[in-house]
Amino acid sequence: MDIEHVFADLQSLPSIPKVAQDLMLQFDNPSSSLESIARNIEKDPVISAKILRLANSARFRGSRDSSSIEDAAMRLGFNTLRTLVMASAVTGAFKAVPNFDLKDFWLKSFEVAGIARLLAKQTGVDAEIAFTCGVMHNIGELLIQTGAPAVAERLNNASRSGASGRAANETLHLGFGYPEVGAELARRWHLPNVIQQAIAFQARPMQAPENAPLPRIIAQAIVVCEALQEHGGATPEAMAAVSGPLFDGIDLDTLFKQLPAVLEADQAFAQLLT
Known part of the structure; x- marks a missing residue:
């Protein structure tokens, strides 16, 4: 058996949402801004919900709740946001x-x-x-x-x-x-x-x-x-x-x-x- 046969025999191949794939490319683009990234995140309700939960968690919570993706993105910062998007996409791909x-x-x-x-x-x-x-x-x-x-x-x-x-x-x-x-x-x-x-x-x-x-x-x-x-x-x-x-x-x-x-x-x- 080789790996090609393994993938051919899979009952279904998990997939990462296209929004997440686009976001990872955007994160690697030095000209990207948090504002433009936030707009793309809003296209995926699952990733958006997780980002808001994290931004309002004890680890990152500020003096008030984050109610928008752009505000949450500013609170979390570029690196944490990139990590969260990738981790959210991967964990969500498997049932x-x-x-x-x-x-x-x-x-x-x-x-x-x-x-x-x-x-x-x-x-x-x-x-x-x-x-x-x-x-x-x-x-x-x-x-x-x-x-x-x-x-x-x-x-x-x-x-x-x-x-x-x-x-x-x-x-x-x-x-x-x-x-x-x-x-x-x-x-x-x-x-x-x-x-x-x-x-x-x-x-x-x-x-x-x-x-x-x-x-x-x-x-x-x-x-x-x-x-x-x-x-x-x-x-x-x-x-x-x-x-x-x-x-x-x-x-x-x-x-x-x-x-x-x-x-x-x-x-x-x-x-x-x-």
């Missing part, structure tokens, strides 16, 4: 299915995203793009679990040895794994190449193209996330479990001090979106 905890999936994805943002800030990489890559890093698994149950069963059987060898086992059994499926979906969605690369090379970051730091950041974030889950949070034991060449140049003391507050805030962000 819940039996025997798969969609909410838990997104909460874990947002945890990886929050860690990736902190790591990006340490290394001088665009933190919001790193966050978006973190949100999307595992959409290959989500696509298969929700759209191709027969393939999901084969991948799940290949992955039972644990997370550390999961991608290698998937590739050994099927010739590809969730990262490749996710990268192909990102390509079909016409997402930026940096996001496609981050998804595709997350399990083999040292093989990523030169001058592509995001695969390594996502790989680091996944390892940290697994350590947090295994050791009950940002504990000394969790930090001790995070080591090796992958983390060369990372200030783990600073990272683990920042994690609790940041992850709590991003969990609230995820709850608003899912």
